[in-house]
Amino acid sequence: MIARLSGTMVLAGDRWVIIDVHGVGYQVQVTQPALRRLADTREPVTLFTHLVVREDAVTLYGFPHQSELEMFRILIGVTGIGPQIAMNLLSRIGIEEFAIAILNDDEKTLTRIPGIGPKSAKRLILELRDKMKKVGETIVRGETKDSMAIHDAVSALVSLGFAEKESRDAVNAAAPEHGSSTVQGLIKAALAKLKER
Known part of the structure; x- marks a missing residue:
């Protein structure tokens, strides 16, 4: 399991970056806000990562903050929410806005995210309401x-x-x-x- 990468960004695409760590380049999927932040720096960067292994692909997802990684893991634990939808959500709205949307039963905010329709929004609210009361507020405060x-x-x-x-x-x-x-x-x-x- 690759839990964290620290190195220099050498290349960036529309949804990914390549981080050079002692001569080895790791391609990491990142959110749009993270991509913008990384593009503006020439200093060494650290990403907290989650590795997804499938039959046809091995994909590394990276986040500048531990709290974003924790939220990503919470999201992909919801039925019907895969890594790409979770990344879309974290790219469009922040952790705090997402937690507030869940606690307020705000389906409209959630359905603005590509890949999340009314059924998925209802499922997110149903499955994460209690968790957001405990975990969501802690994550926001912790960050x-x-x-x-x-x-x-x-x-x-x-x-x-x-x-x-x-x-x-x-x-x-x-x-x-x-x-x-x-x-x-x-x-x-x-x-x-x-x-x-």
Whole structure:
């Protein structure tokens, strides 16, 4: 199982990117918002990934945030929702908007997504309503909390005299391995990364 990739984006298509990891290129399917973000950066990137193996294809799906990966896995667990429909949904509306649509029985918002008709929208609402009450709110809160922790950790390292780019690279490298629940934990892990260089 490939759970995470860190490397340099070398090529991009309309729905995918190729990430070079130590000389090996991985083709990864990404959402449209992720594709736009990746196209604007020349710095190393990290994607949290989900591998789908079928008789005729092996496909890797990648997400800049763990919360997006978790939502993708929730979606493909719903009857009739495959990886491509899940990617369409995450490309069109964010996690928070999706959670709100489920909790408000908002079929209209859901049927705007290619591949989701009235029946699929009803099924999503029925199967995910309880889960969104618990998991959806946690995911949204967690993403905001993680983003703030990463930002604060980078700022702290810069104030200690490290360059902004090396600080950001160290924090981004440390976050998936050590978690990003606390700023102090991230700073400690990032400092260890900086000492390795």
